[in-house]
Amino acid sequence: MKRLSIAFVFLLTVVVSSVSRAELPDFKSLVKKASPAVVNISTVQKVPDQQNYGFDFKGPNGEEIPEIFRHFFRFPGQEQGPQQRRAPQSLGSGFIISEDGYILTNHHVVKGADEVLVRLNDRRELEAEVIGSDERSDVALLKIKATGLPVAKIGDSTQLEPGEWVLAIGSPFGFDHTVTSGIVSATGRALENETYVPFIQTDVAINPGNSGGPLFNLDGEVIGINSQIYTRSGGFMGLSFAIPIDVAMDVTEQLKAEGFVTRGWLGVVIQEVNKDLAESFGLEKPAGALVAKVLPDSPAEDAGLREGDIILEFDGHEIELSSDLPHQVGRVMPGSKVKVKVVRNGRNEKISVTIGTLPDAERPLKAARKGSDETPENNRLNVVISELSQAQKDKWNIRNGVIIQSVLPGAGANAGLVSGDVITMLNGQRVESIRQFVELVNKLPEKKSVPMRIVRRGSPLFIPLRLGDE
Structure with missing residues (x-):
């Protein structure tokens, strides 16, 4: 009986082991087919020659001045001496997308380069022309x-799901055609200061030098471009991010045709809808992008979008998180008309918006402003307020509202209001004056959250306000 049990356990182990091996992907054939299209990218920068400024370094008796002392010599008009060619630095990876030599990589790999060198799988090294480069993506x-x-096969990143196997090929630390694998950890991931790319998050080992290299699915199709890692140590920590290939190919077509990228622009400042805000706006659950500010002279203003609107759908795409909206807006061609579904004062509405062109970061935005007088006032929130001065309106680019001078214990303090906050909207109504604000506060219901829009140090923000819980 004991021998039978041992035999059974052994057989079970073999079966489980065989099943486990059968379920694990075999990357060998994929790597053989995909590797030839992956390239190493290095750059060259030219720097001033700091060792010879066009003069002979001779002493009073004609002797040669030692090299170590030459950097002390400076001659008028010769601060920027002859240009020297630095040795190529291996910075990243890339992949070929056409038989006639078009290659995709990251903007940050080639940024500031005087020359870009591409090393192919057959060891050839060729100089590349930068057709176009887009910093935002x-x-x-x-x-x-x-x-x-050899050409990499382009896949469809919109079909990716968390848990899928993926594989990266690149040149981490200059080691050509290094293969690493993992799974998709998440899709549509928003990163700070990267609002126009819904990143693919993976646990594939990505390190310096992998940047710009392809991320493959099990069919050997490129579904992303490896771009960033999250790290506290400077090395891989299990979080890497890739640009979806559908986003990259949209950018590529524009770079090829125009040399630059044009993006759609709505003209709103948005924030996430949390549980408390969802309750204050009468939503069943947190969802959508809350419009904290409508920029003047923007498509949103022209279409009638309002501060306090919650965008639930844009051009047929659901907006679950506020970070979903910039991705969708940026991909719409300027001049296109789209439908935007919003919740306004508890009701669903659809608004038609003609999308504009995303302006440069330095583009000035004009705003009409009104003057007002300062008058302190108390109210049910137990805050001391005054009218906005014209200087304050100009400083924060605000059209309306009242400013908090001091906060006393009470509902305002409980909501997190602080001195200097500007209240611009309360319970869906724009605040135009102290008198109107006091009237709005007096009409607020007890023990029910309502949304309040404030501007704090120039940044718009909605907070939930609840009276009667002191």
Whole structure:
């Protein structure tokens, strides 16, 4: 009986082991097919020659001045001496997308380079032309003079789901054609200061030098461009991010045609809808993008979008998180008309918006402003307020509201209001004056959350306000 049990356990172990091995992907054939299209990218920068400024370094008796002392010599008009060519630095990876030499990589890999060198799978090294580079998406398009090149197969990143196996090929630390694998951890991930890319998050080992390299699915199709890692140590920590290939190819087409990228622009400042805000706006659950500010002279203002609107759908796409909205808006061609579904004062409405062109960060936005007098006032929130001065309106680019001078214990303090906050909207109504604000406060219901829009140090923000809980 004991021998039978041992035999059974052994057999079960073999079966489980066989099943486990059968379920694990075999990357060998994928790597053989995909690797030839992956390239190493290095750059060259030219720097001033600091060792010879066009003069002979001779002493009073004609002797040669030692090299170590030459950097002390400076001659008028010669501060920027002859240009020297630095040795190529291996900075990243890329992949070929056409037989005639178009290559995709990251913007940050080629940024500031005087020359870009591409090393192919067959060891050839060719100089590349930067056709275009887009900082917002971190995508760059290169071109080398070659034909009959191996081409990476482009996939569909919109079909990706968390848990899928993926594989990266690149040149981490200059080690060409290094293969690492993992799974998709999440899709549509928003990163700070990267509002126009819904990143693919993976646990694939990505390190310096992988940037710009392809991320493959099990069919050998490129579904992303490896771009960033999250790290506290400077090395891989299990969090890496890739640009979805559908986003990258949209950018590529524009770079190829125009050399730059044009994006759609709505003209709103948005914030996340949390549980308390959802309750204050009468939503069943947190969802959507809350419009904290409508920029003047913007498509949103022209279409009639209002501060306090919650955008639930844009051009047929559901907006679950506020970070979903910039991705969708940026991909709409300027001049297109789209439908925007919003919740306004507890009711669903659909608004037609003609999308504009995303302006440069430095583009000034004009705003009409009104003057007012300062008058302190107390109210049910137990805050001391005054009218906004014209200087304050100009400083924060605000059209309306009242400013808090001091906060006393009470409902305002409980809501998190502080001195200097500007209250611009209360319970869906714009605040135009102290008198109107007091009237609005007096009409607020007891023990029910209502939304209040404030501007704090120039940044708009909605907070939930609840009276009667002191």
